[in-house]
Every structure is written in C-alpha cells, then in structure tokens.
Amino acid sequence: MMFTWTLLFLFPSVMAVSWPSGTYTLIKPQSGCPSNWQIGWRHQDNEDKNNQNSVSSPHHFEGSFGRNTKMYYCTKNTDSGSGSWPKGNYCILKYGSYCPSGFSTGSIHWDDEDSNNANDKSGVLPSGTYDRNTKINYCCRSDGSYSTAIRLPTSRAFYLLRFTSSCQNVIGMNVREEYVKTDDEDNNNANSVSGSHPLKSGTRNTQLHYCYYY
Secondary structure, three states, X not given: OHHHHHHHHHOHHHXXXXXXXXXXXXXXXXXXXXXOOEEEEEEEOOOOOXXXXXXXXXXXXXXXXXXXXXXXXXXXXXXXXXXXXXXXXXXXXXXXXXXXXXXXXXXXXXXXXXXXXXXXXXXXOOOEEEOOOEEEEEEEEEOOOOOOOEOOOOOOOEEEEOOOOOOOOEOOOOEEEEEEEEOXXXXXXXXXXXXXXXXXXXXXXXXXXXXXXX
C-alpha cells in the first residue's frame, strides 16, 4: 500500500481519471466514443451554388465532408462520473437543460441550403434545433489559462473546441487544431450566434476551430 501511494504521489498521471459528472456532448473522433456514451449524427445540406466547404487535411472527425457536411457526436446522457470540469479556456457541447458547473451557455445557428433541403439526423444529438436549419447549443468557459494543463481522461482521443484563446492544454495529451468550414445559404443568409459560443470565423459562412487530443 505504501508503494502505491508513493507511486501516485510521484507520478499522478497513473491515477485513473473519469469524465466529469453531468450531461454533455463531445465531437466524435474516428477512434470512437467513450464506453456507454450515446452516438448521433447531423447531416447539413450546405449551399448548392459554388460550394466552398472545406475541412482540415488530415483530420480525425468521424463523418463525411464533401458538398454537404455530416458530423457525428458522443453524448454522455447520465450524471455518472466524478468531479467537475476543470477551469480553463475551452468549449464543449450542451446536452440537456443546463451546462455543467463553471460554464456559460450560447449557440450557433447555421442557415442551411434553402433549395430542396435534405437536412437529416439520427441518434442522440447535443441540445439545439434540427430542422431545415441547424442550431447547436454550447457550454464555454474562460476562467483559466489555456497554457495551464488540465486533467481529463487520456485513454482515447477526443475533441474540445476553442473559445477565446489557443487550444487548451491537457495533461498527457498532444493537441492539434482542426477545422470544419461550411458554405451556408447565399440568399438572405440568417446565420447568427448568441451567448458564449466557440470561436467562429466567417459571417455568411461558418468555420469552427476544434482541438483534437491524442
């Protein structure tokens, strides 16, 4: 027992870390979701004319990225877990009525293609509105420095989103920034944002900045 406690003191990274309690959603990487989380996807019908969709190359998103965009999601829909999300500068996706403690909520609204709109969805998705357009709700925080590494599970790759700084550092994980750009409706474009939302580039089109941890 003495050896075990000494090892944990000298090498805290060997301590098992579980995902924080509460409900929330993360972007699904190609390596899959944490065990017992729920999976869902959203297909967005993007602009038909002179489409300028783009995605990082290489990237690690589960989905399809051509003239339209299909993103997959991992949702923790029970309060299981331990502790709270650590202080830092990052965003996750909201699931349910409330963000976990320490986060502020906001949203991004995509004005998807008007003509012959083929938006679709399946499974469990982050809170939002999924009809002819797409609105996703987020949980963001900026109560710590991105350069101060936070402790999260390291057993498999995952994504966070940038908020007001560079990608948040995570203990024991490498990080690279990746992006998805959607070419949204050209005519009478109604893209909008509210509250605390991830870093977004563009007005009529939408480019979000994701942090891939591996």
